[in-house]
Amino acid sequence: CKMEECVLPEPASLCLLGDGSFSRAELLCAERRILSRLDFRLHHPGPLLCLGLLAALARSGPQVLLLATYFLELSLLEAEAAGWEPGRRAAAALSLAHRVLHGAGSGPEPALYSRAELVPVEPCMVRAALRGPAPGLAAIFLKYARPQRQGTSLAAARLLRHPPAGPP
Numbered sequence: 001c002k003m004e005e006c007v008l009p010e011p012a013s014l015c016l017l018g019d020g021s022f023s024r025a026e027l028l029c030a031e032r033r034i035l036s037r038l039d040f041r042l043h044h045p046g047p048l049l050c051l052g053l054l055a056a057l058a059r060s061g062p063q064v065l066l067l068a069t070y071f072l073e074l075s076l077l078e079a080e081a082a083g084w085e086p087g088r089r090a091a092a093a094l095s096l097a098h099r100v101l102h103g104a105g106s107g108p109e110p111a112l113y114s115r116a117e118l119v120p121v122e123p124c125m126v127r128a129a130l131r132g133p134a135p136g137l138a139a140i141f142l143k144y145a146r147p148q149r150q151g152t153s154l155a156a157a158r159l160l161r162h163p164p165a166g167p168p
Contacts, residue, residue, distance in 0.1 A: 050090035068097035092121035
């Protein structure tokens, strides 16, 4: 069939269809063939890639994505955030950006992480954004203060101090 005409089964259906169909040795052999074909070029998805995927799934607008990217970059400089996996950091940045721009109760429902899992990550991003251009850490703040980035760092601090009201 042509690629655009193919209907792919759901992952859960594939698991049921394949259950018990292959031995462990056959699966390992297939995995080796796939990895060889890819020339073993695999990489760990970083937080920015995760953010792009999550923002696309949430149908986030460009302003939300820009603010979330700012929060995400700030978190890379925070020692506290070093232990958080890239997807969790990205989900927290996106959730925070939605709330900052559109008020409490707005934004996507967390799909990968519960609200409780995101809550500890967000204060780190908020503190970093409110700190502003701290000595030795000003590069990200200044990068996002530029007109090409719509003064996002300046707007973020203002919005964090005076958040908009939630949706009606």
